[in-house]
Amino acid sequence: MTNLFNIGDLVRVGDALPPGHIRTPMFLRGCKGTIIKHFGSFPNPERLAYGLNGLPKINLYQVLFEMDEAWDGKGDYADGDTITADIYETWLEAV
Amino acid sequence: MNSHTTDHEHGHDHTVFQKDITEPKEDWEFLEIAIRELLIEKNVLSAREIQDEIEAWEKKNPEKGAEIIARSWVDDDFKNRLLSDGNKAVAELGFTVESLKLVALENTDELHHMVVCTLCSCYPRTLLGVPPLWYKSREYRSRAVREPRAVLREFGTTIPDSVEIRVVDSTADCRYLVIPRRPANTEKMSEAELVKLITRDSMIGTAEALDQHGQRS
Numbered sequence: 001m002t003n004l005f006n007i008g009d010l011v012r013v014g015d016a017l018p019p020g021h022i023r024t025p026m027f028l029r030g031c032k033g034t035i036i037k038h039f040g041s042f043p044n045p046e047r048l049a050y051g052l053n054g055l056p057k058i059n060l061y062q063v064l065f066e067m068d069e070a071w072d073g074k075g076d077y078a079d080g081d082t083i084t085a086d087i088y089e090t091w092l093e094a095v
Numbered sequence: 096m097n098s099h100t101t102d103h104e105h106g107h108d109h110t111v112f113q114k115d116i117t118e119p120k121e122d123w124e125f126l127e128i129a130i131r132e133l134l135i136e137k138n139v140l141s142a143r144e145i146q147d148e149i150e151a152w153e154k155k156n157p158e159k160g161a162e163i164i165a166r167s168w169v170d171d172d173f174k175n176r177l178l179s180d181g182n183k184a185v186a187e188l189g190f191t192v193e194s195l196k197l198v199a200l201e202n203t204d205e206l207h208h209m210v211v212c213t214l215c216s217c218y219p220r221t222l223l224g225v226p227p228l229w230y231k232s233r234e235y236r237s238r239a240v241r242e243p244r245a246v247l248r249e250f251g252t253t254i255p256d257s258v259e260i261r262v263v264d265s266t267a268d269c270r271y272l273v274i275p276r277r278p279a280n281t282e283k284m285s286e287a288e289l290v291k292l293i294t295r296d297s298m299i300g301t302a303e304a305l306d307q308h309g310q311r312s
Contacts, residue, residue, distance in 0.1 A: 023266050025213050027240065039196055042268045060267055076242030078256040083240055086267035 003059060009035045010095040011063060013087060021049030024091045028083075031069045032095055036084065037062035044088065059089040155224035159190055160272060161293035163222065164304075165286045167199070168277045174201070181272065185222070192221050192270060200263060201274045202300070207254050208273050209247070209300035211239035212265040219270040223295060230299065240264060250301045251311065263300075273297070275304040278312065 005011060015030030023045050038061055043054025064084050067077040119125060134140045163185055167174035177184040181197030197219065200208040212218065213236045218226040229235050238246050243260050247253070254260055263271050275297040281289060284307070291309060296302035306312040 023214060025240075025264060025266060027213070028264075039198075039267075039269060045267070060269075062269075064261075071241055074241075076245040077260065078244065081243065081260040081262075083262045083264060085264040086269055088267065 003038055004089050005035045005038070005059075005061060005092065005094070007035055007037070011035060011061075011092040012095050013063070014091045014093065020046055022046060024087055025085055027070050028063075028065060028085055028087075031065055033063040033065040033069065035061050036064045039086065042088075044090070046090075060086055061089065061092065063087050063092070152220070152225055155220065157223045157293075157295035157298060158290070160219065160222040160295075160298045161290045162286075163188060163190070163272070164274055164293045164298060165289040167274055168281075168289055169286055174274070177274070190222060192219065195219075196269045197222075197272060198269045199272050199274055200261075200300075202276050202303075204258070204276070206259050206261060207300065208261050208263055208271075209239065209243055210263045210265055210271045210273060211236055213237070213240055214264075214266055217265040217270060219272050222272060223298060227295070247301065250296065252302050273300040275300075275302075278304050278306045280307045 010032060011034070012032050013024060013028050013030060017029075038059065041057035041059050044056075044058050045054065048054040062084050063086075064082055067075060067081045067083060070083060071077075119128065131145065135142055135145075163177065166188065167177050173184060173187070176187075177199045178201060181199050182192055184199075185192065185197060200210075202208055211230075216226055216231040218230060220226070235246065240262050243262050244254070247260070265271050275293065277289075278292060281292070292305040292307075294302060294305060297304045303312060
């Protein structure tokens with residue numbers, strides 16, 4: 001499957017609330033981040049969870065977020081602290 | 096019947112402080128029992144095989160992870176291979192991380208990684224063993240991403256504000272292994288001696304490696 005994003009691309013995480021086995025954490029939905037790694041492609045966990053084969057495989061990326069993007073200052077972190085999460089392409093859109 | 100079970104006054108109560116293991120009450124607990132009993136009844140697995148598997152997992156410990164980190168401290172080429180393809184690099188030492196992508200994260204003087212799985216309890220079990228209870232707790236999973244510095248302080252780990260803390264949420268097919276910073280004054284130590292400085296928590300990122308004397312720095 002073609003790689004949709006490049007390292008350094010700005011992306012936004014979808015903020016949908018579909019039912020099912022979702023591997024996109026709730027606290028990052030709607031947040032903007034930067035692609036820092038492409039891990040390759042993997043069977044879609046949202047289909048695997050229902051006994052399907054998860055094909056076609058989908059790209060998985062490591063996305064880096066500023067703490068403020070998720071918490072808007074309401075946390076215990078320093079300027080420059082970050083969070084990463086591994087997000088499948090179906091949950092990412094280019095900004 | 097001993098005297099404690101009689102009704103005399105003796106200045107203390109009999110509150111049970113240590114709770115017994117609770118009876119199953121959640122749906123998933125009944126589901127697990129039902130599936131396990133069916134597997135045994137249908138001769139797919141024996142009760143002994145299930146117990147053996149549980150025991151085998153309980154025997155796994157963080158030593159394998161520590162051996163990998165020690166090698167990366169003494170061999171820069173190995174460290175680079177570990178950082179670029181974790182599965183391939185640990186296979187050189189005879190370890191396998193089946194069907195998951197092993198990703199090593201290097202802690203430096205500018206960047207401190209700390210791993211959490213906010214969704215469940217993803218953890219490099221084949222290398223570190225069964226995760227500690229706190230790693231699976233709702234408290235750690237919810238607080239690590241929001242107040243990492245407070246959580247680290249509670250682990251006795253102080254990271255200067257000038258160092259970036261990067262909380263790595265293990266949400267998918269990757270399993271993360273932190274390479275802690277090598278402690279100072281350990282240049283002359285052997286790989287086997289270095290292994291003893293590498294704790295489980297230092298490979299999760301909630302602590303640093305022990306110092307050259309094997310003490311908390």
